[in-house]
Amino acid sequence: MVAERQKILASVDTDFPRWYQDVLEKAELADNGPVRGTMVIRPYAYAVWERMQSEVDARIKATGAENVYLPLFIPQSYLEREAEHVEGFSPELAVVTHAGGKELTEPVVVRPTSETLFGELMAKWIQSHRDLPMLLNQWANVVRWEMRPRLFLRTSEFLWQEGHTAHATREDAAEYATRIHLEVYKDFLENVLAIPVLPGFKTPSERFAGATNTMTCEAMMGDGKALQMATSHELGQNFATAFDITYTDAQGKVQTTWTTSWGSSTRMMGGLIMSHGDDFGLRIPPRIAPHQVVVIAVKDDDRTVDAAKQIVADLSTAGVRTKLDVRIAPGFGRRATEWELKGVPVRLEVGPRDLDAAQVTYARRDTDGKSPLPLADLVTTIPVLLDRMQEDMLASARTRLAERTTHVSTIDEAREAAKTGFAVIDWVVLGEAGEKELNRDAITVRCLQTRDGRMPDPLNPEQDLVAIVGRAY
Amino acid sequence: MVAERQKILASVDTDFPRWYQDVLEKAELADNGPVRGTMVIRPYAYAVWERMQSEVDARIKATGAENVYLPLFIPQSYLEREAEHVEGFSPELAVVTHAGGKELTEPVVVRPTSETLFGELMAKWIQSHRDLPMLLNQWANVVRWEMRPRLFLRTSEFLWQEGHTAHATREDAAEYATRIHLEVYKDFLENVLAIPVLPGFKTPSERFAGATNTMTCEAMMGDGKALQMATSHELGQNFATAFDITYTDAQGKVQTTWTTSWGSSTRMMGGLIMSHGDDFGLRIPPRIAPHQVVVIAVKDDDRTVDAAKQIVADLSTAGVRTKLDVRIAPGFGRRATEWELKGVPVRLEVGPRDLDAAQVTYARRDTDGKSPLPLADLVTTIPVLLDRMQEDMLASARTRLAERTTHVSTIDEAREAAKTGFAVIDWVVLGEAGEKELNRDAITVRCLQTRDGRMPDPLNPEQDLVAIVGRAY
Known part of the structure; x- marks a missing residue:
């Protein structure tokens, strides 16, 4: 697989x-x-x-x-109030010069x-x-x-x-x-x-x-x-x-x-x-996921399809955004891969053998492996599971952030750390001169924070700030 | 007033x-x-x-x-697939000719x-x-x-x-x-x-x-x-x-x-x-109104303001979109006129004398006059009142439509009726020739309907249709 x-x-x-x-x-x-x-x-x-x-x-x-x-549309003259736009068309602007079938007296900017x-x-x-x-x-x-x-x-x-x-x-x-x-x-x-x-x-x-x-x-x-x-x-x-x-x-x-x-x-x-995202596609946190759960009928016999529909109805009533997949044409494996690609948090697989045992198989997108889940527990278990996944995904992203953030004390160390993640360096140590030096290697100061990771108070900014340094999109 | x-x-x-x-x-x-x-x-x-x-x-x-x-943005060539756009810029189009600081090779249409x-x-x-x-x-x-x-x-x-x-x-x-x-x-x-x-x-x-x-x-x-x-x-x-x-x-x-x-x-x-709308401003039906109820504190003493706030809290909890108006500066009359202009369905006026009597005064925007309403009944009465107003506003618009719609049998009668409203005329009587004749006086066929006012079935359109005729925006 x-x-x-x-x-x-x-x-x-x-x-x-x-x-x-x-x-x-x-x-x-x-x-x-x-x-x-x-x-x-x-x-x-x-x-x-x-x-x-x-x-x-x-x-x-x-x-x-x-x-x-x-x-x-904005009249071009409005933008000319700002000094940087005075000299002709700024490269970032799209300009409408013709409308109403003729050339406009004053071009308008989108x-x-x-x-x-x-x-x-x-x-x-x-x-x-x-x-x-x-x-x-x-x-x-x-x-x-x-x-x-x-x-x-x-x-x-x-x-x-x-x-x-x-x-x-x-x-x-x-x-x-x-x-x-x-x-x-x-x-x-x-x-x-x-x-x-x-x-x-x-x-x-x-x-x-x-x-x-x-x-x-x-x-x-x-x-x-x-x-x-x-x-x-x-x-x-x-x-x-x-x-x-x-x-x-x-x-x-x-x-x-x-x-x-x-x-x-x-x-x-x-x-x-x-x-x-991971090698298998998106992973969408439950709170933002359009479909929190996808219910896949493994076979297209009436019993399986009816059971899948009932599960969708029950979960939807319980406030879970649930998608039904009873397509026949793509094989089950291809459908599972597709929902994995789309990062749907929970996949419920409904098949005849599972139904015989009054259960379904569920797979969490954020971790590996499948487990059985008794049908009777679905409506109480799934919402709890989604909340836990939400927390786990934030925790796991926090862990990565922490693991790839290095506290450093020199500009050279900051440059090295920025190859794989963020560097934290005292702003008094880095300074605007050090910032410029890093910029030459496409490394930027992402932000200045208090030593304990908070945003400074704009009305009373502490002087003792650290710079978060890294490469950026 | x-x-x-x-x-x-x-x-x-x-x-x-x-x-x-x-x-x-x-x-x-x-x-x-x-x-x-x-x-x-x-x-x-x-x-x-x-x-x-x-x-x-x-x-x-x-x-x-x-x-x-x-x-x-759409490439101009896309629109040229449609014959009517071939000859230069269509008058309705706005065309971007410059972007990225230079003239575009192919203009793009908004x-x-x-x-x-x-x-x-x-x-x-x-x-x-x-x-x-x-x-x-x-x-x-x-x-x-x-x-x-x-x-x-x-x-x-x-x-x-x-x-x-x-x-x-x-x-x-x-x-x-x-x-x-x-x-x-x-x-x-x-x-x-x-x-x-x-x-x-x-x-x-x-x-x-x-x-x-x-x-x-x-x-x-x-x-x-x-x-x-x-x-x-x-x-x-x-x-x-x-x-x-x-x-x-x-x-x-x-x-x-x-x-x-x-x-x-x-x-x-x-x-x-x-x-x-009427001579006093908008009238917004409750289901679409951003504020279904506005609660106006008539005076700015603590007791009145607190009571107004409590009413807003109670109605909001009951699912009613409620706006608080405790402004001091504009006089009460000016504030009442402002909410009337904005068409808020229900105005609740809270003043010391009403509070002494454990009531408020309410005014429906869709009808005239004010009435007292016991404070104890507010949360049960208002949602019912809003539903009734919604029905009444539709009914009243239906009445106007019926009153200003005339069934006619000649084109001259249709022209006359269209001065103040709609005319209904048999489509076989009017025909495309009659339609053209009316068009000369800026009267158009708004739609064709079945004789009982339904939309024809597109798969089995009845031949026995009537034309609704009128002036239009």
Whole structure:
């Protein structure tokens, strides 16, 4: 069986980039679109994305933010407010020059973000201190022309949410950005995607342009490289000053707001795949899995099929997302391999012999081996099993992160450790000069953290920080 | 009070177009975007749209369809497969000519629909009869350059879902398109939006290009004009032939599939506003309302505010979407007017005198007048009240539809009736010649129905049909 499986995918250990491409194709997750750098998200991957959206959206709304929808098209003049776009078309922009059957007087840009529109609108919508904080979020597609596209990780068009908020004080802005970072992103990534993340600050050189502070959640992929999963920015009064986002305070005085922005994208799909996948395909944590359990009828006789259907009905009633597979054409082995590829957490195999013994056979995707399970216990056992798998997958990802993270005290040691994972080095030891030196070898500071692995307090940053260093996607 | 209110909005009866613009602005639903014809959907309207999406999506999924996401950009050559696009840029298309900092070798079009991409992909994904039916849907933004934009009704960019399916037989395709039309669109529009619709077929001249049959759900707005709320198309084998969507049948023979497509959009927001709105603003049916109940503290003393908070907590626990309004600044009257404008179904006013009597005052948005309601009964009374309002709003819209629909027997009578509403006329009497004659006066056949108001059976259309005739948005 192992031999047969290994024909399907490249190996995680020996050719991770190839393995990633193989999984995308064989598990029917995504295809290249006809325009270079664009992506077709196929039903199975889109179902995962819908669950991501729903989980992240609920957390965003719990912080009090509301969703809006702003236009895809932005007048070119809006982007010219930002100095770096003044000289002609920025390479990342897609520009519409013709519409309505003729050439446009002013070209319009397909949004690379909606930042400038949020700026214009918040300036208009915010008048009084009573309008603050203004907490807005948008789910949308954005376009950044990509020279080296890679599905889910870097595509010319991607799906994301971008939040933009305005506050009366720096304290309120910092507190809110921190809340988004920890209660939305970190909580979702760890407790739903089972991906442990290192929350921290970006160094000044890695900061988002215009931000006074960029918070990041960094995760380690299966090959030891880092993936930035989400970022939140304190923009100070820079953005508010540029867009004139002011308010009249209780004393009638005009004040400038403090703003934040924060985002997460379909890149998280890439992170999910690369965090948990193994040589046999995806492994999807139960809380995000479109199908938590697949019930496979081993034979197509009425008794087996009816029993399989009954199990699906019982588990669905118990709140388990359950998929029925009673296909006749592909043999049982091929179907089992397919669900393994797709990373469905639990496979239940229903066959005549098992039914004679009033049991089914179950296989956990995250560990090897099959075991019998009495039919009578299914509805009570499976939900408990799914919870345990969720915990186990997070624990196992934490173990990998710990095993591949080395505490070092010199730049040379950091460079060595970054070959296979992360290095932790005192920020006073590394410094911006050391950071630049590592950059030459494509090694970056992923984030700065407190010595005990927490995100620094933006209002009272400790000086005693460590740098997490590694290669990154 | 009435005098004060009438200053806010134009009147439904005397200036409906102006009233519509006023409502969009005063109820903070939408703004024009900076690029002509684009739209900013503000939080309150977007919250309604999110509920629309969720309700429609659940119904689509219940029919077995899966969601995908296809790229925003389409190579121009894809559209040239369709004859009408061959000659240069079609006026409705927005074309990206520059990206990546330079001029593109082949311009790319911003999707006006994803039809051609679905065609290409289904041709690739469908191989065997076992892949059928293939039932796909997409939620996305699309762009059709609009010369006479009108927020929600006709905008250069809008949000929609488009479904595309392929089937082995014409029967299966027709049955599925009918199911989408009745179980998804009609059910949602009537039972959630409380908008009665006339399901029927488009006449050959009103049919979607390439369709063998177009099904529509037509609704009557507050001014007696029609709005097409959703359409479903049987595409026969036309589309499958153009895109080579074929399959190998059980006998190993290559066959051409039968396809359908169907869509609904943010236009439904326009329909919701124009169906139920009155001189005081929106009226949102409880099932789609972001806030079903708003609890207004009349004074800002602790006792009143605490009581209001307790009511919100109790109703929320009972599953009622409840909004708390304890703002101090705007006076009570202004706040009441604001919630009325926003069409929140039930307003609960909590004040010291009411609390002394262990009651609150409630106002239904759909009818006039206020009544006291004992605090002890709130949690049991409100859900029942919301259900009744939902029914009443549908019934009242049905009454208007019936009152403004006239059965006529000549084209002149049809023309007269269409001034204020719909005319029903035998299709054999009207005919395509009569249809053309009415078109000259901007009157169209909205749909063809059976004599008892049902949608004809696409597989066995009765000859004895009536035409619903009216002016339309």
